Amino acid sequence: MKKLFEQLYAHQPLSSSQAQEVLKAITEGAMNPAQIASFLTVYLMRPLTVEELSGFRNAMLELAVPFNAERPSIDLCGTGGDSKNTFNISTLSSFVVAASGITVTKHGNYGVSSISGSSNVMEYFGYKFTNDRDTLLKQLDECNICFLHAPLFHPAMKSVAPIRKELGVKTFFNMLGPLTNPAQPKTQCTGVFNLQLARLYNYLLEQEEKQYTVIHSLDGYDEISLTGKVRVLNSQGEHTLKSSDFNYKNLQAEELYGGESIEESARIFTNILEGKGTRAQMAAVSANAGMAIHTANPDKGLKECVQLSEELILSGKAKVIFTKLIKL
Numbered sequence: 001m002k003k004l005f006e007q008l009y010a011h012q013p014l015s016s017s018q019a020q021e022v023l024k025a026i027t028e029g030a031m032n033p034a035q036i037a038s039f040l041t042v043y044l045m046r047p048l049t050v051e052e053l054s055g056f057r058n059a060m061l062e063l064a065v066p067f068n069a070e071r072p073s074i075d076l077c078g079t080g081g082d083s084k085n086t087f088n089i090s091t092l093s094s095f096v097v098a099a100s101g102i103t104v105t106k107h108g109n110y111g112v113s114s115i116s117g118s119s120n121v122m123e124y125f126g127y128k129f130t131n132d133r134d135t136l137l138k139q140l141d142e143c144n145i146c147f148l149h150a151p152l153f154h155p156a157m158k159s160v161a162p163i164r165k166e167l168g169v170k171t172f173f174n175m176l177g178p179l180t181n182p183a184q185p186k187t188q189c190t191g192v193f194n195l196q197l198a199r200l201y202n203y204l205l206e207q208e209e210k211q212y213t214v215i216h217s218l219d220g221y222d223e224i225s226l227t228g229k230v231r232v233l234n235s236q237g238e239h240t241l242k243s244s245d246f247n248y249k250n251l252q253a254e255e256l257y258g259g260e261s262i263e264e265s266a267r268i269f270t271n272i273l274e275g276k277g278t279r280a281q282m283a284a285v286s287a288n289a290g291m292a293i294h295t296a297n298p299d300k301g302l303k304e305c306v307q308l309s310e311e312l313i314l315s316g317k318a319k320v321i322f323t324k325l326i327k328l
Contacts, residue, residue, distance in 0.1 A: 001030065008042045019055025020062075027063060027156035036163050043172040050200050053179075056172065057204070060180040063156040065131050067148060067182040069105050069140060076292050077107040077178040078191035078215075078222040080117060081170025087258035087268045089223050089284050090191065091118040092318075095273070095325075096289035096309045098145035099317040102296050105140075105183035109150040116258055116265035119149050124266045125326050143325040153182040179204065189292035191215040191222035195231060202233040211235075213295040219253075224287045226251040226280075234295070246287040247303050255280035273319040286310040 004022060007014070014022065026036055048056075074097060076090045091108065098104045111117030116124075123129070129149035130136065139146040151161065157173070164171055175197055178190040188210060192198045198216040205212045214233040217225040218240075224230050226243045227250060243250045255278065258265045271277045272285055290306030297305070312318050 001025070001035065005035075005038070008039075011046065013049045014052050014055065016051040016055035016058070019052045020059040021055075023056050023059035024063065026160060029159070033159075033163055036160060037167065040160075040163065040167065040171045040173075044169065047196055048172055048175060048200065050203055053172075053175065053200050054204060056176055057179045060154060060157075060176055061182075061184075063154065064180065064182045065153045065155065067105070067131070067133060067136060067153065069103070069146075069183045069185070070137065071103050071140065072187065073103040073105040073140075073183060073185040074187040074189065074292060074296050075105055075107050075178065075181045075183070075185045076189050076288070077118075077181060079170075079174045079177060079193050079197070080109075080111065080114065080222060081174035082193040082220055082222040083114070083170075084221055084225075084253070084256070085114045085258050086221070086223070086225070086256040086284075087265055087272075087281065088116060088118060088121045089256070089288055091121060092269060092272055092285045093289035093292060093309075094145060095322045096285065096312050096318045097292045097296075098143065098321045099312045100289075100293050100308060101144070102187075102293065103140060104145040105148060105181065105185050106145060107148045107150060107177065107181040107183075109177060114258065115260065116262045118147075120262050121266055121269055122147055122149075124262050125269075127326055139325060139328055142328060143321050145321060145325060147325075148182055150177065150180075154180065186210055187296050188212045189215070189288075189295045191217075191224070191288075193220065193222040198231060198233055199238075202238070206235055211295055211298070213291060215291065224284070224291060225253075225256060226284055226287055227253055227256070232291075245302065246283075246290065246306050248283045248287065251280045251283065256284055272313065273322055275314045275316065282310065282313060285313065 108118030
């Protein structure tokens with residue numbers, strides 16, 4: 001372990017196999033908390049290489065509890081870690097996408113650098129986290145969506161969770177979240193917190209037989225914020241979109257604020273599902289859901305998919321899906 005730290009401190013990257021082995025070593029108790037914190041800190045000071053990201057991802061999937069959804073699905077999990085403290089845009093978008101008829105296997109976790117992550121808000125509403133396959137399949141059958149709470153599917157990461165929480169900032173585990181969905185969906189619409197990571201994701205995802213879109217708003221959001229231009233990467237290349245490409249005007253950052261508590265975030269969540277959100281809130285959710293629907297159905301125009309998303313919110317269809325899932 002000492003040699004590995006010396007290698008990292010000398011700014012020498014790990015190979016994919018080294019990264020895979022060191023992550024497994026962490027889970028097997030080969031590192032104490034101080035060493036784990038030091039290891040995480042290295043990647044706060046320098047970016048991951050594609051080999052390191054690939055190796056860490058392979059280890060996470062090898063150690064994960066798998067889930068076979070038995071049908072094609074999409075995930076809208078973002079990295080988080082953008083420190084923007086927005087309301088739960090990707091989680092809300094997931095219910096809109098499910099209401100459109102696309103099956104969603106949503107991967108999520110508690111917030112680390114924000115007040116309310118997807119797991120925080122789902123738990124607040126009474127959703128019972130589970131990794132029981134039959135229960136999750138029933139949710140997919142009846143609601144077209146299930147929620148995969150990361151700690152239940154990545155139990156080997158238990159020793160890392162309190163250290164991540166104490167650090168209180170994004171770590172490379174934020175970067176791994178969207179890549180380690182235990183259902184391994186064939187379609188992904190993923191937001192990331194910087195452009196360099198977007199390109200790493202693009203490189204990894206284009207090696208696989210997936211339909212995908214990687215998103216990074218150029219002013220720092222890990223989702224389509226509509227506060228400025230957004231860079232979009234997929235198998236067709238890399239391009240920049242403006243708010244008008246979604247049929248909206250630019251929003252202000254404060255219009256996306258998620259509040260000072262989980263309760264406040266939950267209130268925003270409910271208002272939007274009831275069609276009572278602000279115009280800015282509705283636009284942000286519709287843009288992100290629309291991009292996800294477009295990713296799954298590239299023959300449909302982006303503006304058409306965004307308009308459909310808005311209709312699914314205003315008609316109450318997204319709320320029906322959410323209410324049914326919570327009752328189950």
